[in-house]
Amino acid sequence: MRIQSAKFIKSATQLPDCPSAEFPEFAFIGRSNVGKSSLINLLTNKNDLARVSKTPGRTREINFFKINDQWALVDLPGYGYAKVSQSMRDQFNEFVSDYILHRENLCGTFVLVDSRHSPQKLDLQFVAWLIDCEIPFALIFTKTDKIKPKVVQKNINQFKEAMKEFSSGEPIVFQSSASTREGRQEILMFIDEATKKL
Ligand SMILES: Nc1nc2c(ncn2[C@@H]2O[C@H](COP(=O)(O)OP(=O)(O)OP(=O)(O)O)[C@@H](O)[C@H]2O)c(=O)[nH]1
Ligand SMILES: [Mg+2]
Incomplete structure (x- = not known):
């Protein structure tokens, strides 16, 4: 798929503020600092569409981007950032779960996981929650x-193994790198296929 245009639409902090639900939407979620905004920039070939930051917890609202005037990418706030207050965390969680459960045009959810680490409880909990709610998703490592391909593979295998505790299916898995651009074509192809199925 060719990206002809990528535009910021708006930020929202509650479901009623989201833009009209007329386009299929693909959302990116994962721990703070996992690389959600960087991945959106990689997919759209723009360095500064989504704000990338060395400070975790930067994206505190849901940001919507319209692509090719046909579909949208959504940058969700990162979960698991300890430095925000508990009440603020509850607010994020509520908004994010509200969005994931009730956004009618949400067509795909990508859960980003840092490929450098062995399975983390928070990521597994989030994936278990999606499965519980019957929300289809794909994983992006x-x-x-930043690490050897062998270690990436080991961590992916361990993650899949850990998922067997609560899921019987095989997850869809991508690998990505904002530096080498790995995964860009595969993820765009997946989105392309998903929009064609609508
Ligand atoms: N080497 C490398 N660095 C990356 C990659 N993706 C992101 N980073 C770096 O990781 C840091 C966090 O990236 P972001 O894209 O801002 O992460 P985020 O998930 O959007 O973070 P929050 O919005 O805070 O939740 C930045 O310093 C990025 O440059 C990658 O694929 N490779
Ligand atoms: Mg971000």
Whole structure:
């Protein structure tokens, strides 16, 4: 798929503020600092569409981007950032779960996981919650440029193994790197296929 245009539409902090639900939407979620915004920039070939930050917890609202005037990418706030207050965390969680459960045009959810680490409880809990709610998703293991491919593979296998505790199916898995651009074509192809199925 060719990206002809990628535009910021708006930010929202509650479901009623989201833009009209006329386009199929694909959302990116994962821990703070996992690389959600960087991945959106990689997919759209723009360096500064989504704000990338060395400070975790930067994206505190849901940001919507319209692509090719046909579909939208959504940058969700990162979960698991300890430095925000509990009440603020509850607010994020409520908004994010509200969005995931009730957004009628949400067509695909990508859960980003840092490929450098062995399975983390928070990521597994989030994936278990999606499965419980019957929300289809794909996993994207990010920052693969930072470690050896063998370790990436080991961590992916361990994650899948850990998922067997609560799921019988095989997850859809991508690998990505904002540095080597790994995964860009595969993820765009997946989105393309998903929009064609509508
Ligand atoms: N080497 C490398 N660095 C990456 C990659 N993706 C993201 N980073 C770096 O990781 C940091 C966090 O990236 P972001 O894209 O801002 O992460 P985020 O998930 O949007 O973070 P929050 O919005 O805070 O939740 C930045 O310093 C990025 O440059 C990658 O694939 N490879
Ligand atoms: Mg971000």
